[in-house]
Amino acid sequence: RPGTVAVGEDRARTLGVRPGDHVQLRFGDGAEARLRVVATYERALALGDFLFSYEELTRHMSAPPPVRVLAALAPGASPTSLSTAFPGARVERDPVPERVRAEDQALGDVLTAVAVTAIGGFTVIAVLSTLTLISVGRGPELRQLRLAGADRRRLRRMLLLESAATATAGLSLGTATAALPLLAFALSAAGRLPWLPPGQGALIVAVVVLTTTSATLLPARGALRGRYPVAAR
Template sequence: SGVLHSTVVLARKEAGEPRLDRLPVMAVDPSALPATLDPKVTAGDLGDLRAGTVAVGEERARSLDLDVGSEVTVRYGDGANVALRVAAVYERSLALGDFLFAPAELAPHLAAPLHTRVLLSVVPGAALQDVKAAVQRVLAGAAPGATVTERPKGEHLRTEDRGVGQVISLVAVSVIGGFTVIAVLSTLVLIMVGRRQEVILLRLVGAGRRQIRWMLRIEAMTVMLVGLVVGTVTALVPLLAFSLATTGSWPYMPPEQAGVVVLVVVVTAGAGYTLPLRSVLRKRPPSVVGHG
């Protein structure tokens, strides 16, 4: 199935005041559903999508008091106001948008109804040439002369391919994380510098270097453990509420990202505890001479 993307304007009232919402929408071939795309229908049938009908996301349908057979009026990008009958209601509106159309309904209102992507249901083990041929057949009607090329293995996506939004988010998170690491590290260093006399006194009363190092390691591991547990619980509470409310699933972090977070905590706490006292531990303790 080819995919068409566009936007529509929805007129509604909020607290008695008129409001216009511009919403991203998409159109797919109903006969290819749900093999290529599964919106998780809760009412109606996506097979009824055609010109004059629309499928509506569950949250949007609830806010507009819509059900299968109801009518909703939307304004397309060409300015046309069209009343559409609701053919189905689906759950996964967070990923697919609030409205799902058939190409026969959306394409006449687009200046250039070209597919922005192609969805395929591929049999495991299918030959690459067969996949290319299937894509070529889908593109033939919408983009005559288009060709399909294979991206070489190992070729990385360019920054613009990944999207400016992702790059900005990555930079913002990195800056915040960097400032946090600097703040934590400087605090630990200042605390440990203030404990130099304590370490010197321990050396004077007979504590060895190995004993002091083990003491500092245990303290550092305690700080790491407490920091990871408290930080995880603090982040999990709002993330859990948001994730369950929007997607109905548990929050997820890729294992490699979780590993980076743990590594940063371990390195920061270890450096904050060990670096300031290295010079004290290398030196021999001053001798105490008694006078009788």
């Protein structure tokens, strides 16, 4: 009701208030109000630190948003019961689902994608150049193996196994390094384990595997293509 507010648990703990206490707040239009705390809630990350009644909040807004209530009816219930409970409301049956997005979320998503792409690109270039230099330096070793009797199929299999080991080690170390801070942040901020969309996870694995494989096999093409006499056994 007007004159009351619900506060997130973390913010309530910071302010030292609990249900029944009063808190002094300043709204976006500069008006101050002393509201009574009537409840606390856990999901402050999604709902915000303060929840007001519609009447309390809209009096401080120049363009109040429309109110929409999503309700699930019990089996056999009639939608007219909603019209009775909310006089003057327009009841829509089976409304089209919509995704709630903040006004600046689209710009934030673009900036995040650009930053992650730039960091990932520099990382791929660094790993690719390092592994390429290592593979180029192993040219004499591969030629010696060819002279000793190793055929191209065996050398290619050896290089594939080495690239698989490199990719596995990189993914394991990278996952362990990122899991520690992400786990601490997710548990403290959201109270749940961190989650990565499967598509993004598959893309990361594919980029790592492609980078290590190409940096290992491409520089060794000269040693694999050349014709060498087979050593007598």
